[in-house]
Amino acid sequence: xxKHVLSCTINDQPVEVLVQxxxxxxxxxxxxxGLTGPKEGCGTGDCGACxxxxxxxxxxxxxxxxxxxxxxxxxxxxxxxxxxxxxxxxQDTFVRHGVPQCGFCIPGVLMAAAAxxxxxxxxxxxxxxxxxxxxxxxxxxxxKMVAAITEAAGTMASKRSAR
Amino acid sequence: xxxxxxxxDVKGVGVSxxxxxxxxxxxxxxxxxADIQPKGLLHAKLLRxxxxxxxxxxxxxxxxxxxxxxRAVYMGTNVNGRNLSxxxxxxxxxxxxxxxxxxxxxxxxxxxxERLRAxxxxxxxxxxxxxxIAAAHLIFGGVLDRLPKLQVILPHAGGTVPLVWGRxxxxxxxxxxxxxxxxxxxxAYLRRFTYDTISHDPGALRYLIDxxxxxxxxxxxxxxxxxxxxxxxxxxxDRSVKLSRADxxxxxxxxxxxxxxxx
Numbered sequence: 001x002x003k004h005v006l007s008c009t010i011n012d013q014p015v016e017v018l019v020q021x022x023x024x025x026x027x028x029x030x031x032x033x034g035l036t037g038p039k040e041g042c043g044t045g046d047c048g049a050c051x052x053x054x055x056x057x058x059x060x061x062x063x064x065x066x067x068x069x070x071x072x073x074x075x076x077x078x079x080x081x082x083x084x085x086x087x088x089x090x091q092d093t094f095v096r097h098g099v100p101q102c103g104f105c106i107p108g109v110l111m112a113a114a115a116x117x118x119x120x121x122x123x124x125x126x127x128x129x130x131x132x133x134x135x136x137x138x139x140x141x142x143x144k145m146v147a148a149i150t151e152a153a154g155t156m157a158s159k160r161s162a163r
Numbered sequence: 164x165x166x167x168x169x170x171x172d173v174k175g176v177g178v179s180x181x182x183x184x185x186x187x188x189x190x191x192x193x194x195x196x197a198d199i200q201p202k203g204l205l206h207a208k209l210l211r212x213x214x215x216x217x218x219x220x221x222x223x224x225x226x227x228x229x230x231x232x233x234r235a236v237y238m239g240t241n242v243n244g245r246n247l248s249x250x251x252x253x254x255x256x257x258x259x260x261x262x263x264x265x266x267x268x269x270x271x272x273x274x275x276x277e278r279l280r281a282x283x284x285x286x287x288x289x290x291x292x293x294x295x296i297a298a299a300h301l302i303f304g305g306v307l308d309r310l311p312k313l314q315v316i317l318p319h320a321g322g323t324v325p326l327v328w329g330r331x332x333x334x335x336x337x338x339x340x341x342x343x344x345x346x347x348x349x350x351a352y353l354r355r356f357t358y359d360t361i362s363h364d365p366g367a368l369r370y371l372i373d374x375x376x377x378x379x380x381x382x383x384x385x386x387x388x389x390x391x392x393x394x395x396x397x398x399x400x401d402r403s404v405k406l407s408r409a410d411x412x413x414x415x416x417x418x419x420x421x422x423x424x425x426x
Binding site: 103 | 190191192
């Protein structure tokens with residue numbers, strides 16, 4: 001089968017790669033673009049470790065074909081921090097709260113949480129738990145995740161009001 | 164009791180310590196095994212027949228060969244019970260020689276599995292036996308004579324080959340059945356193969372190297388299987404194997420690099 005040219009924007013950079021029509025977005029990111037932050041936990045959309053943003057929306061990249069992001073904007077965990085490598089407030093609170101244990105689910109959880117805070121800047125605990133419901137953590141570190149996301153939401157809100 | 168220390172006075176107790184790997188885990192930089200792509204990493208792809216129950220008449224590997232970096236072909240010690248001297252398989256060997264691709268053999272569907280069920284013997288004995296059968300067919304079947312540049316890699320330190328070659332050669336001399344296609348004595352074919360180091364016995368590895376030469380033995384790991392080596396270099400550096408530094412380098416690196424053109 002012939003490969004297709006995929007042009008899109010990944011982490012604010014224009015990218016062009018050759019992919020098979022059946023290549024998943026996850027495989028294209030990991031194998032062809034070399035971004036191994038998104039993980040394959042299950043490959044069937046259950047675990048959320050492959051979560052990335054496509055045009056700001058959360059998607060399981062293992063369930064999306066790479067060619068479906070043609071001309072669209074993709075953001076992975078590698079593109080969550082600022083261009084000057086300053087950590088995103090969520091990354092900062094995740095480190096300080098000691099959220100990552102084995103760390104395998106963290107890229108997905110952070111992308112889900114970042115999209116949540118874009119949509120709901122001050123989510124309730126219930127909304128946070130719902131927001132990361134698609135992400136499984138086998139270390140079962142959910143309580144610290146909720147605390148870290150809550151704190152990050154506060155930090156981001158006070159930054160916004162200071163502006 | 165006023166001198167008693169509280170937990171706060173003891174270093175590290177009652178204090179939250181930030182995890183040193185926190186930042187790399189929240190930025191996606193941390194490397195899990197599946198994320199590691201070392202320079203020079205090779206991958207294996209399976210080629211399956213597109214036709215059920217078909218005989219191999221020819222094999223078109225041009226698409227595979229056209230890919231950059233194809234280094235070797237991996238194949239069973241038999242193909243669904245067909246021995247490697249079977250004429251149906253000859254086109255495959257012919258093509259591999261033409262393309263300069265070495266063939267790495269590995270036992271599967273081993274002979275006599277019925278009687279090897281207990282004690283994991285299908286692997287422990289069946290594997291080395293089947294490798295011996297494969298090598299005998301390549302020699303006695305004349306495959307190595309017809310394809311003088313074909314390179315074949317035998318797993319598990321050659322299985323039975325290093326120990327039984329003398330017997331094969333005796334048979335070749337006295338039994339007409341064993342003296343059909345091969346033009347040279349069995350001994351002459353031993354250096355047509357390359358052998359890995361998976362013998363689990365330093366004495367056997369020493370004997371193998373004495374028999375076939377240090378330039379015909381290459382590092383084996385059997386990585387990820389419990390029958391493999393946890394520390395594959397140990398046996399090569401084992402004192403009783405008495406390998407010079409130069410020979411160690413051949414076995415560990417140079418022989419594989421030459422065979423797989425990894426320079």
